[in-house]
Each structure stands twice: as C-alpha cells, then as structure tokens.
Amino acid sequence: MTPVCKCSMKEKPICLDELEKIMTETKTSLAGFIYRMVKQPEITQDIFQETWLNVVRHLDSYDRNQPFKPWLFRIARNLSINHLNRQKRREKKEQNLGDIYPTHSLNPGELQADEERLMRCLDQIPSRFREVIRLRFFEEMSFEDISTVLNVPVGTVYSRSNRGLKHLRKRWEKVR
Amino acid sequence: MTQNHKKIKNQLFHYILDSLPPKRRRKVDTHLEECESCRREKESIENLLNGVKSKTGYSLPDYAFESAKTEMKKEYRKTVESRDRETFIRPFIEKLSGNRSIRWIFQPAALMMLTVLVSLIISGVSLLTQSNGLTALNFPFSLFRAFGVS
Numbered sequence: 001m002t003p004v005c006k007c008s009m010k011e012k013p014i015c016l017d018e019l020e021k022i023m024t025e026t027k028t029s030l031a032g033f034i035y036r037m038v039k040q041p042e043i044t045q046d047i048f049q050e051t052w053l054n055v056v057r058h059l060d061s062y063d064r065n066q067p068f069k070p071w072l073f074r075i076a077r078n079l080s081i082n083h084l085n086r087q088k089r090r091e092k093k094e095q096n097l098g099d100i101y102p103t104h105s106l107n108p109g110e111l112q113a114d115e116e117r118l119m120r121c122l123d124q125i126p127s128r129f130r131e132v133i134r135l136r137f138f139e140e141m142s143f144e145d146i147s148t149v150l151n152v153p154v155g156t157v158y159s160r161s162n163r164g165l166k167h168l169r170k171r172w173e174k175v176r
Numbered sequence: 177m178t179q180n181h182k183k184i185k186n187q188l189f190h191y192i193l194d195s196l197p198p199k200r201r202r203k204v205d206t207h208l209e210e211c212e213s214c215r216r217e218k219e220s221i222e223n224l225l226n227g228v229k230s231k232t233g234y235s236l237p238d239y240a241f242e243s244a245k246t247e248m249k250k251e252y253r254k255t256v257e258s259r260d261r262e263t264f265i266r267p268f269i270e271k272l273s274g275n276r277s278i279r280w281i282f283q284p285a286a287l288m289m290l291t292v293l294v295s296l297i298i299s300g301v302s303l304l305t306q307s308n309g310l311t312a313l314n315f316p317f318s319l320f321r322a323f324g325v326s
Contacts, residue, residue, distance in 0.1 A: 016249060016252050023245060028236070035234035044234055045240040045244075048240065052245075055248075056248055056252045057251065114224055115224055115227045115228045122228075138233075158195075162195065165190050165193060169188075169189050
C-alpha cells in the first residue's frame with residue numbers, strides 16, 4: 001500500500017486525509033497484529049494509538065516510494081516489543097518479591113482443542129521464527145514486506161520461515 | 177511411494193503458507209491431485225490454521241479507534257502543520273534556489289545584505305551630519321527641530 005496523495009508535494013509528508021484513510025483500512029489487521037504479540041486488549045488499544053502518534057512524529061523518515069504498511073507494522077512491532085520487555089522486567093522484579101504476575105493467554109475459551117494445541121505449538125517455537133510465520137499467515141504479508149517490518153534481508157526471512165515451519169511441524173506431530 | 181508420501185506431508189505447512197519454491201510446489205500439487213490422504217491432511221491443517229486465524233484476531237472497539245484518530249489528528253496539527261507554518265518562507269527559498277544542497281547559501285546572503293544596508297544608513301547619517309556641521313551631540317536636537325518639536 002503506497003499512499004497516493006495528490007495534495008502534497010513529493011518531499012512533503014502524507015496529508016491528514018490520506019493518513020485517516022490508511023488508518024481505517026489497516027485498523028483490523030494492525031490491531032490483530034498487536035494483539036497477537038501483547039495478548040492484552042487494553043495494551044493493544046494503547047499501542048495502536050501510540051503507533052499512530054509515532055507515525056505522525058516520524059513522517060519525515062518515511063520513504064514515499066516504499067509501501068506504507070510494512071513501515072507502519074514495523075513501528076507497531078517495535079512498540080510491542082518495548083512493552084513486552086518492560087513487562088518481562090516488571091515480572092522478574094515482582095517474582096523476586098514473591099508475587100507471581102498472572103500469565104495471559106489468547107482467548108483460551110474460544111479455541112477448540114485442536115486449535116488451541118496448534119496455537120500452543122506456535123507459541124513454543126522461537127520468537128524470531130514465530131514472528132515470520134505470524135506475519136506471513138495472519139497478516140498475509142509478502143516476504144519483502146516482512147523483511148521491511150523485521151528490518152532483516154529477504155533471504156533471512158525465507159530461512160526463518162523455513163525453519164519456523166519445520167519447528168511448527170515437529171511440535172504439531174508430537175502433540176496431535 | 178511411502179517415502180514420497182512422508183516427504184509431501186512434511187511439506188504441507190510450507191505449502192499452505194506459500195513458502196515452497198515453485199518447482200517443489202508443483203510436485204506437491206501433483207501429489208495432492210493423486211493422493212486423497214494427503215489432501216485430507218492438507219485440508220485439516222488449513223481448517224485449523226484458518227480457525228486459529230479467525231479466533232485470535234482482535235476487533236478494536238470503536239471508542240478506542242476514534243480516540244486514536246483524534247489523538248493522531250492533534251499530533252499531526254502539532255508537528256506537521258505547525259512546522260509548515262514556521263517555515264512558510266522555505267518553499268520560496270526552495271523555488272529560488274531550486275537545489276536543496278545550495279539552500280544554505282541564502283542565510284549568509286541575507287545576513288550580508290542586512291549588514292550592507294545598516295552600514296549604508298550609518299554612512300548616510302554621518303555624511304549628513306558632517307555637511308550640516310552637526311555633531312553626535314547636537315544631531316538629535318536638530319532632528320527634533322526639523323520635526324517642529326521645540
């Protein structure tokens with residue numbers, strides 16, 4: 001998705017109307033992407049808003065010749081990772097104090113047994129592989145777009161996808 | 177055949193997520209056309225993945241979306257539009273210079289022009305005072321007189 005904004009000059013940032021349009025178009029996929037990472041609805045809402053504030057703040061660094069969606073998802077991913085790292089640190093601290101922070105699961109009641117098993121398999125594979133599979137399957141992104149989101153070469157995305165799927169298959173065969 | 181069968185089953189996740197090279201994909205396609213067991217396996221994995229996909233999505237509540245939109249608009253006005261207002265002269269300079277890299281020349285040029293203007297005024301005033309026999313002390317009084325202030 002490359003914004004087509006006729007009202008602004010080439011080197012000027014995207015106009016507000018165009019941003020609003022993209023925001024509406026990517027609403028579901030972006031929220032889903034964040035939710036699958038942080039697994040908490042309230043945090044998802046916060047990160048969704050923060051993502052768009054960051055988009056506006058860093059519009060100058062966006063290359064208009066590149067697709068917008070991977071850039072947007074990259075910002076959301078970085079914010080989600082920051083949140084998860086903060087949470088991990090907090091949990092560690094609280095564990096040291098003897099208070100165990102509750103763990104979150106993704107809609108555990110709604111998934112069927114098989115689906116939950118598959119989800120657990122996906123959660124168990126190393127995060128660098130899991131990320132690629134999630135972006136590929138849930139967000140239906142191309143390998144090129146995934147490489148922009150993760151800021152790694154396309155070849156790395158290919159190999160991570162390959163290895164991640166092998167991990168997933170092995171785990172799936174064990175649990176079924 | 178059994179070997180091939182196992183190989184194909186091992187590639188089903190890759191096949192479904194469209195992560196196979198075209199040649200291998202074609203092989204799997206051909207096998208799936210012939211083998212019902214593998215076809216059923218593929219369908220079951222596909223259904224599972226689709227189930228997970230639909231159920232693990234998140235629909236952002238309207239109030240959260242509207243709030244994010246409002247905040248985004250505010251931020252846009254604060255950062256982008258205010259910056260544009262501050263630098264309203266920039267497009268003029270850009271148009272004049274045509275080239276981004278030589279735009280820096282315009283700042284010292286403006287400074288030089290200002291310096292020349294100020295020095296011209298000073299030299300003009302000093303010439304005027306000299307020709308009328310005025311000094312720095314009585315010059316202000318002569319100015320008052322000229323404007324009719326006694």
